[in-house]
Amino acid sequence: MAKPSTNHVSLTLHGVTHQLPDGSLLFSDLDERFDARHTGLVGRNGVGKSVLGRMLAGTLEPSSGRCLRIGKVRHVAQQISIDSQQTVVDLAGLRPLFDALRRIERGSTAQPDFDIVGDRWNIHQQLQQELAASGLEHLGADTLASRLSGGEAMRVALCGAFLSAADLLILDEPSNHLDREHRKALIDRLRRWSGGIIAISHDRALLESMDCIVELSNLGLQRYGGGYTFYAQAKAQEREQARQQLDHLKAEKRREERELVQQRERLDRRQSRGARQAATANQAPILLGLQKSRSESSAARAQARIEESRRAASQRVAQAAQRLEDDAEVTLLLPEVDRHLPDTIVEFAAELPHVAARYRHIEFTLKKGQRLALTGPNGSGKSTLLKLLATDSPPSGARRVISVKAAYLDQSLSLLDSGRSLLEQMLALNATSDEADLRSRLALLGLDEQGIRIPVRSLSGGERLKAALAHALYTDDPAKLLLLDEPDNHLDLAAIQALESLLRQYRGALIVVSHDETFLNRIGLTHRLDASEAGWRTSAWT
Structure with missing residues (x-):
């Protein structure tokens, strides 16, 4: 496999500014130099990290200022675009190389074809090896990309990046669609990469593996030596x-x-x-x-x-x-719901549809005081299980007993009416609380007066999640069981930390799906229900 040269790779920003279509500035006068060090790029959602990543890669020009590049750069976007004709080779960004090699095999003597191939005559084998190392051995070069899941598409794109012989990789949220095992595999692969890396991420385990952290904020760019732990301590x-x-x-x-x-x-x-x-x-x-x-x-x-x-x-x-950025502690004001929990909260047994045979049968009980994480690979049925727990009409043959009021927060937070304001929805849910009391509670959650009066769709991801928790818990009859499907997905670090604080304060029962072990370790879980090769297994949280 071709190794990137890291002797002189650098990306240098000189007074870089990006102006939005409405004339406002997303960021301005950025000065920074990125080199072969593995760098995590962090910041709040909406601050412009993905835009900056595209500028560093050369796919977007700044409104003013310059970005100077030395070395070959490869960019993997957060959202992988797929059309009906693309194959794995296209998704990996290797189409020019494969086509040049095919023309040579058919007799081409054109010098441009040989220039493209260089010394990479075994690229077919390299691709299959990289796919196999990423758990994608079932895919071939000509497999249609439209057949892939979001996680598989990201892994293919990353395989192509590692095969690109680039001097520096710019990876935008590379672990977002990956399960726990593939996140670990990605971090190991990044550690072995000898070129430079700029990883735009909120994944704290991935950020911990970086050599340094650069934060983009409304004050500009600030560099911190070391990984996430050093960054968090310095920020504190x-x-x-x-x-x-x-x-x-x-x-x-x-x-x-x-x-x-x-x-x-x-x-x-x-x-x-x-x-x-x-x-x-x-x-x-x-x-x-x-x-x-x-x-x-x-x-x-x-x-x-x-x-x-x-x-x-x-x-x-x-x-x-x-x-001093807005990092005020969030507070969840609830009655002690754990005092009113029965000894057995959930009893469930069912055959999960559309999963591998080893994951099909599931049976478990959730007792008072237990808080459960559902873990396992993508496609093992975790989200399906939450939906079955949330539905009032379980499939035929299933046994579903839930003895308390439950609230289901799916990935789209569909319990919220996106076209109405949160305050309007909260007033409809509360006959005993007046508007002033609700506003005070929502303010302690970090939802300001303006935010609770605009349509929910206009809120940020972190604000919508707080709104969904308020919808479930700030009612005359608050939920005593929360069913959460990847609630930390697409949140920035500040929003994730706020969510962790809220869930630690919540004293009811909890069943949560997440691939982020750092997040799971910080919300007071007691047990894990894991989809393993031997089927679903329950164990104490360690």
């Missing part, structure tokens, strides 16, 4: 320093406000005294007019200085608050 220190600075500036602003009030009072007294003296003075009208004009001009300048001091103090506080 920055937040604490920012909090201290903000507290100091607020106290200083209050002191300055008091002094400005005193200055204003002194100015008013001088003006009043001057007016009284002028009224009793025996001077010519023209002299009195000049004196009054000078007094008013002096007062105006003094007032302007006071207002400028006030604006400057407010600006310093605002800038400090901007440096």
Whole structure:
């Protein structure tokens, strides 16, 4: 397999700016240099990470500024586009190489064909080896891409990237559609890659394997040495320093406000005294007019200085608050629902449809105090199981007993009416809570006054998930069992951490599907129901 050369690879940003169609700036004046080090690119959703990735790859030009590239770059987008005619070779980005090789085999002596092939005469074998290493040995070069699942399509695209002989790979959310085992395999493969990497990701295990982290925020790009743990510690220190600075500036602003009030009072007294003296003075009208004009001009300048001091103090506080990003703790206000849980919450037995024979039969019981993760490879029936638990009409022959109210949060959060505001929906669900109480609860969840009054479809992914939890839990009869299907998918790091906090606070029963072991480890689970080669097996969480 061709090895990339990493001696001189670099991507350098000089004053890079991206302007949106409405004229607003997504980001501006970015300066940074990426080299052969494996780099994680992080930031909140909507800040422009994918756009920046395309600019670094050369598929999108900046509105202003320059991006200088040294070395061959390969970009794998977050969403893999597939049309009906594409094959595995097309998805892997190897079509030009395969076509050139085929023409040579048919007798072509054209130099461009030999230039394309180079020394890669065994690319057919290399592709099959890479596919097999990614668990895709059942695929061939000519397999139609339309037959692939989202996870399979991403793995094929990654195989093509590893075979591309690029000097640097730009991978946009490469683990999003992968199950736990394939996420681990991807991280191992990235560690073995000798070229540079820019991984746009919220996957903390993947980020931990990086040499450094670069964060894109409304303040620009900030580099942190080390993997995710180092980055998280550095961010925590920055937040604490920012909090201290903000507290100091607020106290200083209050002191300055008091002094400005005193200055204003002194100015008013001088003006009043001057007016009284002028009224009793025996001077010519023209002299009195000049004196009054000078007094008013002096007062105006003094007032302007006071207002400028006030604006400057407010600006310093605002800038400090901007440096301290919105990371307020979220709070879930609920009655102690665990006090009212029965001893047995779920009893379930069924034959799952459309899965391999070893995954077909499933039988389990969920007891009071248990919080369960459903894990296993893609296609083993995890989402199907949640749907069967959520439906009031289980299939024939299934045994389904759920003794508490359950709320099902599927991947599309369909329990929400996307065209209505959250507040409107919450008022319809609550006969005993007034609007002020609901607004307070939603504010503690991190949903502001504006957000709860606009259509749900306009909220961010993290906000919609909080809205769905509120819909399920902030009612006269809150759910005592949550069924969550990959709730952490497509959330940024801040939103994932907020979700972890909320689920730790929730004292009811929980059944959750996720491929992110870091997430699962942080939400207080007690058991795992895993789809293994031997079928479904329950074990204590470790």
